[in-house]
Amino acid sequence: MHEMSLAQALVDQVIELAENDGCQKVLSVDVSIGALSGVMRESLEFCFPVVARGTALEETVLNVTEVPLKAECRDCRSITNPEPFEVTCRHCGSMNLMVLEGRDFKLVSLEVE
Amino acid sequence: MCIDCGCGDAANTHKHSHDHSDDHDHGHRHIGPDGKEYYHRHDNDQSAHEHGRTIKVEQDVLSKNNGIAIVNRQWLDDHHITAFNLMSSPGAGKTTLLEKTLERLPQDGTVAVLVGDQETDHDARRLQGKAALVKQINTYRSCHLDAAMISKELETYEEAQINLLLIENIGNLVCPAAFDLGEHCRVAVLSVTEGEDKPVKYPVLFNNADVVLITKTDLIPHLDWDMEQCHSYIRKSGSRARIIELSARTGEGMGAWIDYLQTMKRYD
Numbered sequence: 001m002h003e004m005s006l007a008q009a010l011v012d013q014v015i016e017l018a019e020n021d022g023c024q025k026v027l028s029v030d031v032s033i034g035a036l037s038g039v040m041r042e043s044l045e046f047c048f049p050v051v052a053r054g055t056a057l058e059e060t061v062l063n064v065t066e067v068p069l070k071a072e073c074r075d076c077r078s079i080t081n082p083e084p085f086e087v088t089c090r091h092c093g094s095m096n097l098m099v100l101e102g103r104d105f106k107l108v109s110l111e112v113e
Numbered sequence: 114m115c116i117d118c119g120c121g122d123a124a125n126t127h128k129h130s131h132d133h134s135d136d137h138d139h140g141h142r143h144i145g146p147d148g149k150e151y152y153h154r155h156d157n158d159q160s161a162h163e164h165g166r167t168i169k170v171e172q173d174v175l176s177k178n179n180g181i182a183i184v185n186r187q188w189l190d191d192h193h194i195t196a197f198n199l200m201s202s203p204g205a206g207k208t209t210l211l212e213k214t215l216e217r218l219p220q221d222g223t224v225a226v227l228v229g230d231q232e233t234d235h236d237a238r239r240l241q242g243k244a245a246l247v248k249q250i251n252t253y254r255s256c257h258l259d260a261a262m263i264s265k266e267l268e269t270y271e272e273a274q275i276n277l278l279l280i281e282n283i284g285n286l287v288c289p290a291a292f293d294l295g296e297h298c299r300v301a302v303l304s305v306t307e308g309e310d311k312p313v314k315y316p317v318l319f320n321n322a323d324v325v326l327i328t329k330t331d332l333i334p335h336l337d338w339d340m341e342q343c344h345s346y347i348r349k350s351g352s353r354a355r356i357i358e359l360s361a362r363t364g365e366g367m368g369a370w371i372d373y374l375q376t377m378k379r380y381d
Contacts, residue, residue, distance in 0.1 A: 002255075002287070005255060006291070009175060013172070013176070036316065036317055038318075082351075085314070095348045097351060106171060107171075109167050109171075110167070113166065
């Protein structure tokens with residue numbers, strides 16, 4: 001379960017950003033998980049408060065948005081949302097796709113006061 | 114007031130994040146006053162909210178790891194070393210494959226091996242003497258290697274005449290796929306005893322691989338393995354990787370793998 005490492009990386013990153021900003025408190029953290037990022041939402045939501053305990057983020061709320069896979073077909077040029085386990089063009093069935101979105105696990109924004 | 118958690122009550126507001134340029138009707142998750150997590154919807158009544166200031170970040174959470182990986186890759190290039198990252202489930206035959214690979218490579222002191230396991234140095238002991246430098250990395254609680262673990266080992270190669278580094282990742286089809294180590298080539302190893310649909314069950318690793326090695330092919334006569342179906346599943350994972358079928362035990366297909374290694378080597 002690498003979500004524990006990812007939660008740790010997220011907490012470290014947010015604490016650094018908050019310190020640089022000089023805010024009093026981080027109310028919430030918004031992250032996005034791509035369908036092909038290999039990050040499991042439930043595991044991350046479980047790990048985040050565990051890692052945040054005892055830090056400045058103890059009361060911070062984690063908001064997760066799941067980003068579906070988005071790919072462009074190199075053959076018919078359609079842009080579709082294939083499943084990660086079947087990366088084929090939904091328009092023409094080609095497997096010759098270029099992934100445009102859905103690989104990343106991103107820290108989108110913080111809400112601070 | 115929300116009947117689940119009590120928020121919206123004047124004495125019980127909670128804070129949350131998102132832009133409010135659009136309609137205020139939305140759902141979200143938060144921890145209620147009782148410490149439990151709630152998911153619910155709010156209507157357009159804004160009286161229930163307090164708002165902070167939003168800082169836009171848009172950064173990869175693995176940016177620290179990725180940054181170290183970039184430094185590793187640059188260091189390896191500066192020292193004329195090509196690195197391969199071998200990933201598979203436990204028991205796919207990575208160590209046997211490495212043993213037989215090392216036997217087929219020139220014994221000229223130019224190959225180094227890093228093997229990752231949570232515990233024990235069994236793999237390093239198996240490979241000892243077959244490469245110029247063999248080192249075990251024990252990750253203990255961690256289920257994958259990361260770029261910082263590799264970075265610590267690189268100075269060992271400062272004085273050595275290494276041009277090929279083979280990294281055996283922790284046996285795990287999920288977690289190692291997320292961590293760039295600074296390698297030049299990502300190798301997914303899939304043994305025929307695992308079932309041909311692993312690439313679609315664990316698409317992230319296969320989607321990102323440069324080459325897929327299908328190992329233990331000598332066992333196919335004893336199994337209901339469908340090679341064509343496996344190739345099709347690899348392609349369905351979105352992978353455009355080169356596929357090499359081999360048996361480290363009998364040597365069948367090993368020539369193609371060694372040729373691939375030599376072709377991908379950037380430096381002699």
